[in-house]
Amino acid sequence: MRPAGGLSRGGKRQVAVVRFALETVSPATMTDPRYAEIEGHRPYLVRYALSQLRDAQMAEEAVQECLVSALESLSSFGGKSSLRTWLTSILRFKVVDLQRRASADRARLEPTDFAAEAGDDAWLDDLFDETGHWREPPQAWSNPEAAFEQRRFWETFERCLDRLPAAGGRVFFKREIAGEDTDTICKDEGITASNCWVILHRARLQLRACLETTWFGKEATAR
């Protein structure tokens, strides 16, 4: 079962982007069996780029540059890591590069991003009362793994990811979904390890609340 969800985002335009990328490579590469396999990873790569850039056009640009680079250097892919891991490592550099180029805009658009998300603990007061207790205690989710088999669950999961604050969405995706190590994430984001932990703590609390409201809550009342 494929967690589809927003992986389909981009639709026809994305297909056009990949075709363009593929047409720019040599015929020798096009006969490589991994050429078709790369196409299969495109939806994930688009999702990764969107989580980091939150801009469809920039995400397309990053994925396109990634695919062109990947196809050009396909012969250097030794198969030591999985193809997806290799492609993601190329994409990560493209994304960081685009973020740097857009950093002036980013500073203007989200001036308080990190201040609000990592600067202090005030946000915790919305979730915990003055004695440190849950304001809305987490419920027991019965047999949650069954949700993995449901396409609608993955759509809900992606919607909840999209609702995270910008830095939370970027860091959570890199840490938990792409499985990058904290040091690498800190370096890319230009933040300290403890900022990173605060952002992840907050993102996890927000995600679990979102899933409880939009998926497990609904399920619970339907049962």
Place this chain on the structure above:
Amino acid sequence: MEKKPPPGDPVDCREASRLLSAAYERKLTADESRALTYHLDRCFMCRNFDSQLKFLHAASERFRSE
């Protein structure tokens, strides 16, 4: 509902949630682990949160590999 932490509980739910999340990024100190275990043994709400974090982790891995 267990509203008040039992006497002697070294952490409240707010701190327990922070430690449960941090454990995915770093090894907790012996003191932190002990405090967390003590709290989890007595708080079903934080046990639920612990299970939910495991679920988020598993869902994320699944999302990556499919």
